[in-house]
Amino acid sequence: MAGRFVKTNKGLNVINPYNGNIAGRTFWAGIEELEEAIQAALAARRPMQSLSSYQRYEILMHIKTRLQQRHSEFADLIMQESGKPIRYASGEVDRSVQTITVAAEESKRTPREYISLDWTKAGERKEGLVRYFPVGVVAGIAPFNFPLNLAVHKLAPAIAAGCPVILKPSSSTPLSMLLLAEIIAETNLPAGAVSVLPMDRETGNLLVTDERIALLSFTGSPEVGWKMKAAAGKKKVVLELGGNAGVVITPSADIESALTKCLSGAFSYSGQVCIHTQRIFVHKDIFNVFASRFAEMTSQLISGEPASLQTDVSCMIDEANAQRVEKWVNDAKAEGARVLAGGKRTGTFYAPTILTNTNHSMQVCSDEIFGPVVTLEPYEDFDEAIALLNNTRFGLQAGIFTNNMDEMNRAFESIVAGGIIMNDVPTFRVDHMPYGGVKDSGIGREGVKYAMLDMLEPRILVKSF
Amino acid sequence: MAGRFVKTNKGLNVINPYNGNIAGRTFWAGIEELEEAIQAALAARRPMQSLSSYQRYEILMHIKTRLQQRHSEFADLIMQESGKPIRYASGEVDRSVQTITVAAEESKRTPREYISLDWTKAGERKEGLVRYFPVGVVAGIAPFNFPLNLAVHKLAPAIAAGCPVILKPSSSTPLSMLLLAEIIAETNLPAGAVSVLPMDRETGNLLVTDERIALLSFTGSPEVGWKMKAAAGKKKVVLELGGNAGVVITPSADIESALTKCLSGAFSYSGQVCIHTQRIFVHKDIFNVFASRFAEMTSQLISGEPASLQTDVSCMIDEANAQRVEKWVNDAKAEGARVLAGGKRTGTFYAPTILTNTNHSMQVCSDEIFGPVVTLEPYEDFDEAIALLNNTRFGLQAGIFTNNMDEMNRAFESIVAGGIIMNDVPTFRVDHMPYGGVKDSGIGREGVKYAMLDMLEPRILVKSF
Amino acid sequence: MAGRFVKTNKGLNVINPYNGNIAGRTFWAGIEELEEAIQAALAARRPMQSLSSYQRYEILMHIKTRLQQRHSEFADLIMQESGKPIRYASGEVDRSVQTITVAAEESKRTPREYISLDWTKAGERKEGLVRYFPVGVVAGIAPFNFPLNLAVHKLAPAIAAGCPVILKPSSSTPLSMLLLAEIIAETNLPAGAVSVLPMDRETGNLLVTDERIALLSFTGSPEVGWKMKAAAGKKKVVLELGGNAGVVITPSADIESALTKCLSGAFSYSGQVCIHTQRIFVHKDIFNVFASRFAEMTSQLISGEPASLQTDVSCMIDEANAQRVEKWVNDAKAEGARVLAGGKRTGTFYAPTILTNTNHSMQVCSDEIFGPVVTLEPYEDFDEAIALLNNTRFGLQAGIFTNNMDEMNRAFESIVAGGIIMNDVPTFRVDHMPYGGVKDSGIGREGVKYAMLDMLEPRILVKSF
Amino acid sequence: MAGRFVKTNKGLNVINPYNGNIAGRTFWAGIEELEEAIQAALAARRPMQSLSSYQRYEILMHIKTRLQQRHSEFADLIMQESGKPIRYASGEVDRSVQTITVAAEESKRTPREYISLDWTKAGERKEGLVRYFPVGVVAGIAPFNFPLNLAVHKLAPAIAAGCPVILKPSSSTPLSMLLLAEIIAETNLPAGAVSVLPMDRETGNLLVTDERIALLSFTGSPEVGWKMKAAAGKKKVVLELGGNAGVVITPSADIESALTKCLSGAFSYSGQVCIHTQRIFVHKDIFNVFASRFAEMTSQLISGEPASLQTDVSCMIDEANAQRVEKWVNDAKAEGARVLAGGKRTGTFYAPTILTNTNHSMQVCSDEIFGPVVTLEPYEDFDEAIALLNNTRFGLQAGIFTNNMDEMNRAFESIVAGGIIMNDVPTFRVDHMPYGGVKDSGIGREGVKYAMLDMLEPRILVKSF
Secondary structure (H helix, E strand, O other): OOOOOOOOOOEEEEEOOOOOOEEEEEEOOOHHHHHHHHHHHHHHHHHHHHOOHHHHHHHHHHHHHHHHHOHHHHHHHHHHHHOOOHHHHHHHHHHHHHHHHHHHHHOOOOOEEEEEOOOOHHHOOEEEEEEEEEOOOEEEEOOOOOOOHHHHHHHHHHHHHOOOEEEEOOOOOOHHHHHHHHHHOOOOOOOOOEEEOOOOHHHHHHHHHOOOOOEEEEEOOHHHHHHHHHHOOOOEEEEEOOOOOEEEEOOOOOHHHHHHHHHHHHHHHHHOOOOOOOEEEEEHHHHHHHHHHHHHHHHOOOEOOOOOOOOOEOOOOOHHHHHHHHHHHHHHHHOOOEEEEOOOEEOOEEOOEEEEOOOOOOHHHHOOOOOOEEEEEEEOOHHHHHHHHHOOOEEOEEEEEOOEHHHHHHHHHHOOOOEEEEOOOOOOOOOOOOEOOEEOOEEOOEOOHHHHHHHEEEEEEEEEO | OOOOOOOOOOEEEEEOOOOOOEEEEEEOOOHHHHHHHHHHHHHHHHHHHHOOHHHHHHHHHHHHHHHHHOHHHHHHHHHHHHOOOHHHHHHHHHHHHHHHHHHHHHHOOOOEEEEEOOOOHHHOOEEEEEEEEEOOEEEEEOOOOOOOHHHHHHHHHHHHHOOOEEEEOOOOOOHHHHHHHHHHOOOOOOOOOEEEOOOOHHHHHHHHHOOOEEEEEEEOOHHHHHHHHHHOOOOEEEEEOOOOOEEEEOOOOOHHHHHHHHHHHHHHHHHOOOOOOOEEEEEHHHHHHHHHHHHHHHHOOOEOOOOOOOOOEOOOOOHHHHHHHHHHHHHHHHOOOEEEEOOOEEOOEEOOEEEEOOOOOOHHHHOOOOOOEEEEEEEOOHHHHHHHHHOOOEEOEEEEEOOEHHHHHHHHHHOOOOEEEEOOOOOOOOOOOOEOOEEOOEEOOEOOHHHHHHHEEEEEEEEEO | OOOOOOOOOOEEEEEOOOOOOEEEEEEOOOHHHHHHHHHHHHHHHHHHHHOOHHHHHHHHHHHHHHHHHOHHHHHHHHHHHHOOOHHHHHHHHHHHHHHHHHHHHHOOOOOEEEEEOOOOHHHOOEEEEEEEEEOOEEEEEOOOOOOOHHHHHHHHHHHHHOOOEEEEOOOOOOHHHHHHHHHHOOOOOOOOOEEEOOOOHHHHHHHHHOOOEEEEEEEOOHHHHHHHHHHOOOOEEEEEOOOOOEEEEOOOOOHHHHHHHHHHHHHHHHHOOOOOOOEEEEEHHHHHHHHHHHHHHHHOOOEOOOOOOOOOEOOOOOHHHHHHHHHHHHHHHHOOOEEEEOOOEEOOEEOOEEEEOOOOOOHHHHOOOOOOEEEEEEEOOHHHHHHHHHOOOEEOEEEEEOOEHHHHHHHHHHOOOOEEEEOOOOOOOOOOOOEOOEEOOEEOOEOOHHHHHHOEEEEEEEEEO | OOOOOOOOOOEEEEEOOOOOOEEEEEEOOOHHHHHHHHHHHHHHHHHHHHOOHHHHHHHHHHHHHHHHHOHHHHHHHHHHHHOOOHHHHHHHHHHHHHHHHHHHHHHOOOOEEEEEOOOOHHHOOEEEEEEEEEOOEEEEEOOOOOOOHHHHHHHHHHHHHOOOEEEEOOOOOOHHHHHHHHHHOOOOOOOOOEEEOOOOHHHHHHHHHOOOEEEEEEEOOHHHHHHHHHHOOOOEEEEEOOOOOEEEEOOOOOHHHHHHHHHHHHHHHHHOOOOOOOEEEEEHHHHHHHHHHHHHHHHOOOEOOOOOOOOOEOOOOOHHHHHHHHHHHHHHHHOOOEEEEOOOEEOOEEOOEEEEOOOOOOHHHHOOOOOOEEEEEEEOOHHHHHHHHHOOOEEOEEEEEOOEHHHHHHHHHHOOOOEEEEOOOOOOOOOOOOEOOEEOOEEOOEOOHHHHHHOEEEEEEEEEO
16 A cells, blocks of 8 residues: 555455465455555655656566566466466466556657647637646556456556556455555555555445545446446546457358357356357357357366366356356246256356357346356348347447458447457457447446546647747 | 427527517427437437538538628627627637537548557457447537537537537527527438527436436536536536636736736626636736736726627626626625725626735635636745646636746646646637646536547457458 | 749640640740749748648638639630540549648648657656648649649648649640639739749759759659659659559459449540559459450440540540550550450540450550550459559559458558559549559659648757656 | 678778777678678568567567667777767667667557548548558668667667668777677567678668668768769668757856756767757857856866766767868868867867857858867847858757747747757757758658658558448
8 A cells, every 4th residue: 555565453365266265365454544545645646747758667667577577476366366277367467467568658658739729810829738647546446357457457557647546456356466566666656656455345435436536447347337437426437347248150250260269258267257258149051060069169178276277267256156147047048048068057166158049138148147158149141140239238349250341341330339359259358459348338448548548637738839 | 409490388588688688589498309309319320420521521511601601690699698799799600610610620530540459469460440439419508608609519529420419508598509500400410410409407407317318518617517427327428617717927928918818818708708817816026017007907998788899898697697796796805805996786787807815715716706807916936826826626727928938837737727828818718729627627628629539439340450 | 923924935835635726825934934933932931831720721722612613614624625524524623622622621730749758867857849840842743634633732732731832734734723823823822832834844854953942742654753853852752653553353342333443443534544444353253254244334435525424535635645555555466465345546536445365564564554445354363363463563553342351451461552442443542542652653642631741841849848 | 691690701890999909800791792681681571561569579679678788798899989988888878778669669559540531422431541561671871970879770660660671880880780780680580681781882882772772761971861862763761961050048048057968969979979069159148158167168078088987078980080170170260260178189089179259151160060069159139049050051950048938939930950959959869759850961750750650651451331
């Protein structure tokens, strides 16, 4: 917190969801700690604003370099706190390194505009300089599923933009971010620039309501997110919520590539991914082939302990979530859905599951399942496929497998979502691309440069020339 | 409404505030009319999105050309509904022409990005196209003080961005916008693309709460604005609120130019301007000279009937506002303020007034007076002047008269406001510049291109190359 | 010249190539007139630089409006001086109107940069403002084939950029530009800002060698262009030269659309177009169908007098050119080429001609024919088609008819040309797009904004902040 | 060469100009070696173009990291080959590190445009993607004065842009670049991507005339540069030539700061710097004070062996240059110039020299002296100062010391030079800023991103949407 590690009188044991062991111990921050962090952050605003580009760059590059050096330590910690297979945990560290690198580079490239104002006589011999100033204190609330990288997507842009940041990690998975806080403490950032505070929901909610916070950036569930917006007062709000992303496989696609990518999109980290591939629509002419191959490949996925490099899928974050998924699948079956693979729960583990014969009234279709379940349905023609994709209150990302230019154009024109991914699953994301949802999937964009835009506000200097 | 003029069973008489005559008659829109307008707007979304650049351009240029042709008719109407002196009313029409022209040009230049995604191996041979799509239906709520141009600042960018728009003009001054609606009806815009609906506050509030509206753009008072944000649900919100803008006169300034500009900034349209010059800080070495010259010039302002080309100041929008101003001034006097000029009310007319010996605890300093009153105070050094300027909950624009480069730099670095105007009053605005406040003065920016940004949302197409 | 019309002692009769009548009379400018124009242009540099954005905008919009008003007069003059069918002449006027409109808009949007310089300690608290200043006097040399629009592509950007311009139209077709000069003389442009001077080649060459000219912009033949570059001294040089543009028709294309567009690309204005479609490559599976349909459509083209709205093709610019085309075709026939349509000359008229069984050693393939002749050849696979397209010393534009995304990607990656046009002929151009060639087809880009970039040079102001 | 080190039969001994010792031995490349390098470069074009952003980034970051690791080795080598004092040599290595870092970052940010084409009906439902492709083989010719960084300013952008590059270092100072070539050989760049070839002038001139080279980038003297442009054929040419940069000291300036900066601008590396401060104009009211303080400070400069950290100035690159400077100074004295400091030669060493009472007809004023000589003259008013600054055939950079906003504005508007530096000497440069001259000082801009622009050419893909 604000550059130093603070113990409170309320311990927090972080449980490894795979084996139930304690992954690590830390402390809950209470209202007092939060108040102290806010005060420190407010005091850090001006010093943060005054940092030169090269200072922000060097601070971020230091964090990046040290994260690279301690790569395996971080990967291990992510695996332990989240139960994520080590291959994916390691990949998450790589991505965090990249997110920080991009932030370092963008800290030198904050937007600036130099505009002529003499478009009418009133502006004769006047011009404007537009500089983008940090908005003030940023509050970040991050989810459990990418304990490091999704928090870094708030923290790194904030540093790059010159905003102090108070970060609330998921209380299930706070350890990797607290380790990163150690590294951050090695830098020359002003005290108060960064605080990482595990908090219960009630305390964390003060970040939403406190008027001294200038921006709230939340990644999590739609229900929670939209309530926060209503309670946020004058502050800006960015919401990165979930969805029930769909993908369309057309006859002109490379089917083998589509199968491999759908497998990963549907089941990696047990589908606990905002852009998890939840709904697959396959052209009727290739549906049967696709379905049988996909079921076969799904059944061959290796499930087991996260620490093994062979493991494809492991446990979910907790048994309650596994039970929720179980219930949704059972409900769907009761309404006529057919199981092509999986469909079974063992404790916190839910088997990679393919359903077909589903419809939009089932929760497995219409809500965000956030589990290793995918629906697979045939369609007649491309327009119908687009309509099926769009038949949802969400709009995060969508995937289209095709080699047909017309279909690409119609997809871009018609799919209401933040990202349309050609020949890949909606689960595709690289860390510098604009990322975020429309409709109930959120408001605002992340992707370092795009996240920074919300953390900056323009001021124009009007001068003569 | 939605392309045709609708009579309702509830007439609305618009009163000329100068002479109490009826400036015009129209109708209140009720809940049913609003619902119809919303339905029509929703239906217009796809046709609006599909308009080519050249079609949007031609539609806006038609509106512009026709507005130019009927220039004097519009100026007269503005004068009648608002009591604004004809010189200023005519200037407002000119500015509206410019706002629409810029929107026409910007309709061809909506933002688009083409980005490489191969910054890591995960994005190898991938690239992204980012197109900015219209967000959906825009609701605009406009104030009485610039009945035409501040409404056009919502309407023209909406058309340029491809968003249907429902506009609620001030019920005191709806006539000029209704006349513009006649011109709009001549174009090829889809039915439902534009509706101009005079509504009472209760009905108008449905624009705030209705979830089918994608963006609310409000120009008006801070109190109303911030409440709207809390009630706005999932929609985006842009608030252009007021302030108590200040200006600093330093010894290196051109004093004659400063005097002339302050006079206009303080008193044009009786200070009923969002960026009205409310607080003037003059370096102590030149304070006395400035104060006596300023009082003298103020007393020479010609007040009278708006229709005269000689008239500098006329009535306020209604007597209630004139009485409010009277009370604030009297309160200030009671607390020690001294009147250098003006200080008198006659019906709806309040005389251009200069106060000195004021302090921040007086409402004439700390709140938005929205009347022809300005405070004039000396300062010791530039840092103090900046501190005085910043000592407010508002942050719209500020002015600095100086020829000193250091002072310019310090002003830009330190003044917390959306615009810092060198050698001019904070009242300076040209219609394509980014315009909007920080702190309690609002959220978001207008200025055509900037207004359009909020009316558009990015979607990325990720493809191979 | 420099704002007034000058008679010299050397008359110039402009001949209508269709009927040999005199289309109009004007005067040759000699060395003395040119010197006077250069002096006036040099004197106009500072006043031109000082014009406000709105002044440049208004000047260009005046020219645009007046050109629209006198549309048919201009179309008729173009038809008379060039023999271009009236439909195309009229279209050229439309395009000139658009070119000027875009220039008007871009005059308000000249590039400016505002950059942070504190990327290292050496630049601490420094920032840079980059303004783009007019380079100085621009010399434009324009061809006969689009007497108005290709000259306007030099003149309008020059005015928008603030550069005085001396324009040498083709001596075959100077009349429409001289008429435009009349309109320009109505504006507030400084004397010397624009001179339109018909000159013989020797005199015109002084524009190339004179060191007081800052930029030479030439549209014409490659042979002449590259020699100019060598003789141009210190000045910047933009060359818009020709090519032998090719198009590929793949099996996934819409064949009817391809046929219609190829017909227009190959034969409009008798192929006297820089981006004339000269080489058509059709996949072997559809070659026969395409060839017979194309020959049939070609034979149905209506040739005749330019003044008729029905006329598709008319005469060439002079008999020498028609004879040159005749010789190239006959040479090709002698080497084995087969004539599918046309192949006959009548005076200045050369019939729309399709050749097949050609090869790259024939001049009809390897050189720019600048006449109504097209070669039609089959190919085996897409890679071969690309190789055929690229087998040329030119690189202006290319067309690809396909609905296959992979082929689009490979085309963009592999075709060495300034423009790759999907599902249209290489002859496609809109006036604001970046346009220009690589390899022997030229250097630099036109397209208003792009042309302006070469007419501007950046100066950075480094200052503290 | 092309990834490996080649010995030829013609040895090249590099002499340390300070002590006449051999600084290192290498080999002259002859026509055969050059031909081999060109062939290899041509073959490397397509593989270079195909490198992903992350590959270019990693290659450049490897070079950067290794250069940092071997920092002192490079600094020592620069000192030995050029006689540059070690403090400055070390600073040059730092700057090269920065130049390469910026190139690494910019390799991910090459320009791309995504534009709407439907501004008229002809472009309906069409849009354009503009990608910037590498132009082909780049030839770089670098000078002796910054043996590493000025060569890196050609090499690093070329790698970032994807162009193979053949670099001719100065034959006086090739060693540091050859050492860098060793580091480059450690990367995955295709063979032929980079060749560093010491050549005599005759051989090197083939880089100018060979039509297989796409771009010539030359840094050196104006006489040589402009001749190269004339001989360059079809290729693009960038010339970074010299100047006789001036600086103006106004009464509102911070004089102590001005003195310190002028001292460094005038005498660092014995004035052998393209943006050497050659002409100082001081307002008459402060001239005497400035002159006496400046002479005093100049006389206190420590001259001596480059290896000492205390050394401010050392020898020139060779005795011929020292003699040339001696002659120019003596000529000036003969015409009336007065020596305020220095004015003496000892072998290759020329003492830091201040002249006054000079005029523009003297070579010390009008030509580029490229030695430790500065003229110091009084002026009456600011307009005269600007006129004096501009009275030259050069236009590289200029400096203005003032705290007056008007003067800043007039300077930017009126000074004809590539850079106007406020409150610093014209010698100021950071490596990512646009840098380059107007008038006889050159054509084109460097500054990594700006250098890359010339190494790239746009191709537009026109497609439907």
